[in-house]
Amino acid sequence: MISRNLSDESLGEEISSEQQAPNKNRGELRRTFQGRILRSCIVSFWVMFIAFSLLRISPGDPIRLALGTDATEEAVKVLREKFGLDKPFLVQFYDYFTGALSGNIGVSFFSQRQVNEVISTHLPVTAMIIILSMGAAIFISIPIALSVALSSRSSSKRVFGVSTSISLAIPGFFLALLGLLYFGTVLNWVPAAGYEGEFPKNLKYLWLPALVNCFSLVPILTRVLHSSLMDTLDEEFVETGVIRGVSKIKFYWSYLLRPSLAPTVVLMSYMVGVMIGGTVVMETIFSLPGIGRELIQAVSTRDYAVVQGIILVFGLIVVFVSFVGDLLGYLLDRRVTLS
């Protein structure tokens, strides 16, 4: 009986130290959210400031570029005043910053369009390419990684290693050109250039760039997922699942994929940032009116407001998506800690 009493007593202790766990967790989660929002604000501010100052440091006069070589001094002066470029640097930044807070991020020197409008017309094209390629990449990567991880044959691992290396080594733009040549001119499946229409119609122009993007994503995702799957397979709870006799679908999802997906999800959220930059190449090759191409043009004409606006949007997207990625990783697997 003594041992029983002893066990009950220490059992009480054991539990009392754990009973606040959920509350503690919820508090932690809220603090994480607050921290993340604060961090996003700080990051956005710095992105804004750096883009702003780098543009002003770099050589080239946007007004002269916009007006052409035969513009009169008078016209240059008028326009410079109109855009506030004659004011001191910090005053300019203050004006820009306060404007941005109220949603006004300026006007293009070149086309006189609102930067907001420039972004809202061109961003969807880029976003579409990224979403399409990411979706396809997930769709392709999961079964590949799963089947290679579960395969007992060593040959399948070798084939997997070699083929992912090869697809990683092929540059995206090269693949894009090949694809354009083959599907565009030989098979005529893709219009060689141009862009038109709203959502379902534009798929005709977007599927090939998305596919090419996807091709460089798949090897990265499969490799990361495969290695976490291999780690998971070594874990004892997989055996628990087998012994518990859960259904196949449940086993694959709850015992293999879910505990393995977090690193892949987090990586994917970071890849979004990389891909925003990467689509610039695709948009140029396929002459799509995406935001990347717009950015290149704006930089070459020193169109300050447009460059600043696009960089700011990129920054916001990266911050937001990486937060979503971390959160998703946490929801999939509570062992993941949110920083």
Added chain:
Amino acid sequence: MSSLEKKLLELTNLEIGIVKPGRKTLVLVNQANFQVDYGQMVGIVGESGSGKTMVCRAIIGTLQRRGVSIIGGQVLFEGEDLSQINEARWKVLRGKVIGYVPQSALAGPNPVLTVAKQLAEALEQIEGTESIKSRSKEMLDLVKIRRIDTVMKQYPYQLSGGMRQRVMIACALASKPKLLIADEPTTGLDVTVQSQIMELLKEIRRDLGTAIILISHDLALVDEVCDKIVVMHAGATVEVGTTEDLSRPRHPYTIALNSSRIDIAKPGGELITIKGNPPSVGQWMQGCRFAERCDYKDTDCSVGEQPPLFGDKDKHQTACLHADKIVRA
């Protein structure tokens, strides 16, 4: 009761190994012999690599997924040879009639599922009149978890090792198995928690009549809670007997294990260890595999096969050619 009626599980010359085409078969276990009666608590003791985990995987049917298979002998469970049955039949037995508590309490439960979900997984495959939720609570109550509603919503990482192991035991007991295999269930737990878990296993055996196989490398622990002890060395059972029998060990390995027990060591005295290392798998020598480490070694020890268990089943059995001499000495 005749011996046929009370016998739940019987291993006869069980041989486990890795078979790969074109390569020599790697034998991990051979000559595993022991039996478990209904409601009996049996401890399997041995050093790491002695094959005790392989034996229990053979009983729970998880060898195959690791590329290991039963290559000889029999595992009779209620008269059915487990080495011959197919996966469909395993689905009925595994985790249902034969329960399993994994080795590491920390890694056993699925980290991405709450306690409630894990219990539901175990319970939903079993017919029952009450709702899964109330049955889950019942199970948690059975393993003496308090504040059940809180624990149900928690993830394993929020629980201590002892609590996790209680949850695992609850899951394993969900189907009211006839046999529960606990593979070193207290590894990584501190001593007080360890004794709580042992106490719990004893109560389960007493209240539910579940036969339990307890695997451990700790002879003292097994000695304390089990009715019967099976000692394994280098893939073979070297001594089988009741706890009382084993207090007068006859096999040199058991004698050595016994004298190296920390709990009976004299304060300030030197700790006695077993000399040498257990032979590695695939490098078993001729004759008795303990011979090289044995103080009682004779010339006939290193010839032929590993000696079989001498003595009647149900009685104290020893796989030593010189057991009589040693006991007398």
